[in-house]
Amino acid sequence: MQINMKLPKSIKENQENLLNKVYSAVELTQSYLDRIEKYDKELNAFITVTADIALAKAAEIDKLVDQKGKQAFVDQPLLGSVVAHKDIYLTKGIKTTAASNLLKDFIAPYSASVVERLEAAGVIMIGKLNCDAWAHGSSGENSDFGPAKNPWNIQYSPGGSSSGSGVAPAADFSLFSTGTDTCGSIRLPANYCGLVGLKPTYGAVSRYGVIAMASSLDTVGHITKTVEDSKRIFEVTRGSDGYDSTVVDSPKYNEKLDPGKKIRIGIPKEFFIEGLSPEVKDSVMNATKKLEKMGAELVEVSLPHTKYAIDVYYVVQPAEVSSNLGRFDGVRFGENRDAFGEEAKRRIMLGTYVLSAGFYDAYYLKAMKVRSIIIKELNSVFKDVDALIAPVAPTPAFKLGEKISDPLQMYLTDIFAATANLSGIPSLAIPSGFTQDNLPLGFQLMAPRFSENLLFDMGMKFEEQVNILDKQPNLES
Amino acid sequence: MSNLTQTQVKHVAKLAKLNLTQTQVKKYKDQLSTILAHIEQLSQVDTANVLPTSQTTGLTNVFRADQIIEKRILPLEDVFLNTKNKDKNQFVVDAVVNKDAN
Numbered sequence: 001m002q003i004n005m006k007l008p009k010s011i012k013e014n015q016e017n018l019l020n021k022v023y024s025a026v027e028l029t030q031s032y033l034d035r036i037e038k039y040d041k042e043l044n045a046f047i048t049v050t051a052d053i054a055l056a057k058a059a060e061i062d063k064l065v066d067q068k069g070k071q072a073f074v075d076q077p078l079l080g081s082v083v084a085h086k087d088i089y090l091t092k093g094i095k096t097t098a099a100s101n102l103l104k105d106f107i108a109p110y111s112a113s114v115v116e117r118l119e120a121a122g123v124i125m126i127g128k129l130n131c132d133a134w135a136h137g138s139s140g141e142n143s144d145f146g147p148a149k150n151p152w153n154i155q156y157s158p159g160g161s162s163s164g165s166g167v168a169p170a171a172d173f174s175l176f177s178t179g180t181d182t183c184g185s186i187r188l189p190a191n192y193c194g195l196v197g198l199k200p201t202y203g204a205v206s207r208y209g210v211i212a213m214a215s216s217l218d219t220v221g222h223i224t225k226t227v228e229d230s231k232r233i234f235e236v237t238r239g240s241d242g243y244d245s246t247v248v249d250s251p252k253y254n255e256k257l258d259p260g261k262k263i264r265i266g267i268p269k270e271f272f273i274e275g276l277s278p279e280v281k282d283s284v285m286n287a288t289k290k291l292e293k294m295g296a297e298l299v300e301v302s303l304p305h306t307k308y309a310i311d312v313y314y315v316v317q318p319a320e321v322s323s324n325l326g327r328f329d330g331v332r333f334g335e336n337r338d339a340f341g342e343e344a345k346r347r348i349m350l351g352t353y354v355l356s357a358g359f360y361d362a363y364y365l366k367a368m369k370v371r372s373i374i375i376k377e378l379n380s381v382f383k384d385v386d387a388l389i390a391p392v393a394p395t396p397a398f399k400l401g402e403k404i405s406d407p408l409q410m411y412l413t414d415i416f417a418a419t420a421n422l423s424g425i426p427s428l429a430i431p432s433g434f435t436q437d438n439l440p441l442g443f444q445l446m447a448p449r450f451s452e453n454l455l456f457d458m459g460m461k462f463e464e465q466v467n468i469l470d471k472q473p474n475l476e477s
Numbered sequence: 478m479s480n481l482t483q484t485q486v487k488h489v490a491k492l493a494k495l496n497l498t499q500t501q502v503k504k505y506k507d508q509l510s511t512i513l514a515h516i517e518q519l520s521q522v523d524t525a526n527v528l529p530t531s532q533t534t535g536l537t538n539v540f541r542a543d544q545i546i547e548k549r550i551l552p553l554e555d556v557f558l559n560t561k562n563k564d565k566n567q568f569v570v571d572a573v574v575n576k577d578a579n
Contacts (some may be wrong), residue, residue: 422534
């Protein structure tokens with residue numbers, strides 16, 4: 001076994017390799033484990049590595065492939081795909097910490113619905129990933145287990161809050177990862193690590209068994225190397241499980257897209273403002289031109305109230321955080337509330353304040369009303385266009401330490417992410433190139449609720465033209 | 478409105494059941510004031526006759542059958558797996574009511 005074994009870039013490639021015995025599932029898993037062993041001391045993507053569980057599952061898969069051949073991959077559409085879960089997904093019998101000292105010894109008594117569905121579809125779980133504690137943050141630095149580092153340059157943040165979920169597929173520690181997106185926490189790490197990140201429609205995927213942050217905004221999704229993989233995984237995870245009442249089985253997922261239809265893409269001018277890095281702006285505009293060449297029609301649109309999205313978010317989210325984190329009292333599980341880190345306390349304080357007597361109307365009620373205006377504007381724009389294109393964040397990856405002492409600056413990282421969460425629409429972050437300093441660049445496509453299939457279709461056409469996967473981060477330096 | 482006082486910070490901490498050090502009180506007072514000042518831009522938006530949004534997919538009430546789902550019942554062993562303080566299959570909690578009060 002050698003550490004330089006060529007690891008797969010997609011589910012399809014991996015399954016062909018397993019079927020054609022290019023490698024066995026055990027060899028594949030061991031190869032990922034060797035890389036984690038060698039490189040993760042520096043990158044710090046994992047909180048827990050589940051080597052024994054992964055190798056046992058891989059051995060089972062090798063038997064299955066021997067017995068059933070091709071049929072094994074029909075029965076289990078993700079068979080042999082190696083996954084790592086953000087450590088706020090409960091995994092039965094395995095430590096689940098939310099990257100917080102408060103849950104440092106917590107053993108999950110059951111698994112999240114998404115974890116179970118992925119298991120049933122044949123994945124190999126290799127471990128649990130680092131993140132900002134309780135998913136509070138944009139850089140990964142709020143983890144009580146130390147920050148994860150960007151594989152493209154270890155001086156830089158991989159983006160947060162799903163920091164390890166960006167690092168793992170980028171560093172070939174897993175084929176894909178799971179994450180959560182309450183305000184960019186999947187799209188930002190995907191964007192900063194050169195990967196594809198799906199923030200699904202609110203209500204598309206069950207959140208049962210995923211530690212709640214802000215319940216009117218939380219979505220669970222995944223980070224992959226390709227758009228096609230994102231679609232394959234979404235087809236397994238979406239749909240109601242009976243345990244999350246917000247999940248809707250939308251008939252839209254069964255509609256066939258009309259291949260002849262000209263797609264109209266809106267460019268919202270409020271997302272191309274002062275403060276946007278020129279490199280990010282140029283790369284998004286280049287992507288826009290490529291989409292136009294592929295047959296899309298471009299339209300400038302205006303969403304004037306989206307400039308308030310981040311302010312609405314920083315009222316609604318802490319309010320819901322203060323409520324959701326109320327259950328952590330150290331009685332049934334975990335340490336007591338003194339074990340909350342600085343950022344969790346800050347958000348609980350902010351949320352408690354905006355909900356408290358005398359301030360509720362001015363902050364919380366006001367924010368919920370502005371949220372209605374933002375949604376109305378979006379609904380109206382989507383009558384004219386099929387999708388929107390925008391930057392994921394104002395800058396490429398920033399340096400670790402750059403924003404951590406200034407909470408407001410850290411919060412403003414997510415100004416372009418908030419709109420999708422506040423309105424519940426899906427957004428797909430797609431990589432498109434690199435900065436002069438060799439840091440990944442990309443953009444996000446947003447579409448009306450339950451229009452993931454349109455995003456996947458556009459994304460797959462784009463990645464046929466622009467594929468950055470030939471370039472790999474150099475972990476040796 | 479956005480300039481919080483130390484008294485307000487301490488009051489909010491008490492509501493949230495958080496113990497803060499004096500250093501933290503000072504730090505949060507300044508940081509939360511800065512964040513609230515940014516948030517107060519929302520007052521520029523005219524929201525007369527606008528209804529608040531708390532849910533984005535248009536769901537109203539969701540009901541399910543009133544029945545036990547066996548799969549969701551945890552064995553007692555798992556229920557108490559993560560507690561530090563139990564007594565005969567019960568969680569031990571701090572006293573909520575002062576026994577001397579009448």
